[in-house]
Amino acid sequence: ICSFGRRERPSHHASKTATPASRAREFPEKLHADGDKLFCTSCNVVLNHDRRSVIVDHFASKKHKLKEEAAQEDGGNKCQKTITSTLSLKNKTQAEKERMEICKAWVKTLAGANIPLSKNEHPLVREFLDSRVQNGGAIPGRTQLTETYLPEVYLEEKENLKLMLKRQEN
Numbered sequence: 001i002c003s004f005g006r007r008e009r010p011s012h013h014a015s016k017t018a019t020p021a022s023r024a025r026e027f028p029e030k031l032h033a034d035g036d037k038l039f040c041t042s043c044n045v046v047l048n049h050d051r052r053s054v055i056v057d058h059f060a061s062k063k064h065k066l067k068e069e070a071a072q073e074d075g076g077n078k079c080q081k082t083i084t085s086t087l088s089l090k091n092k093t094q095a096e097k098e099r100m101e102i103c104k105a106w107v108k109t110l111a112g113a114n115i116p117l118s119k120n121e122h123p124l125v126r127e128f129l130d131s132r133v134q135n136g137g138a139i140p141g142r143t144q145l146t147e148t149y150l151p152e153v154y155l156e157e158k159e160n161l162k163l164m165l166k167r168q169e170n
């Protein structure tokens with residue numbers, strides 16, 4: 001007689017021996033166990049784990065549904081949250097737009113190539129930008145690049161990366 005094997009076998013009386021953890025596994029998205037207590041994740045209330053009907057009744061209750069909807073809305077808003085650009089292209093003149101473009105492209109180039117933004121101040125670099133690069137004279141000093149354009153480029157790149165990863169998932 002192998003009592004170990006018998007214990008492993010699923011039993012019709014499983015509900016009698018339900019534990020908070022086993023109930024949480026039954027409804028992994030709705031319940032979680034903490035110590036010897038079973039919690040409804042949305043409502044953060046303790047539920048009686050002995051009887052399945054109590055749990056199902058709770059899920060059907062108005063109170064639970066409201067909490068669950070609220071939680072879902074929170075999650076949805078988080079996903080939809082987009083970056084609010086400090087350098088929004090709205091209400092900008094063509095010249096301003098072009099200056100922003102060249103500044104962002106320059107910051108992106110320096111950062112991407114691991115070139116310190118301080119090199120922007122180097123006389124030879126400055127001369128090159130001013131004389132050889134279209135709109136290059138519009139590129140400000142290092143401080144303004146760091147304070148104004150670097151965070152913007154960083155956010156943009158982060159969003160691009162997120163989009164790229166999302167596309168790979170799908």
Ligand SMILES: [Zn+2]
Nearest residue numbers: 040042043064
């Ligand atoms: Zn609940």
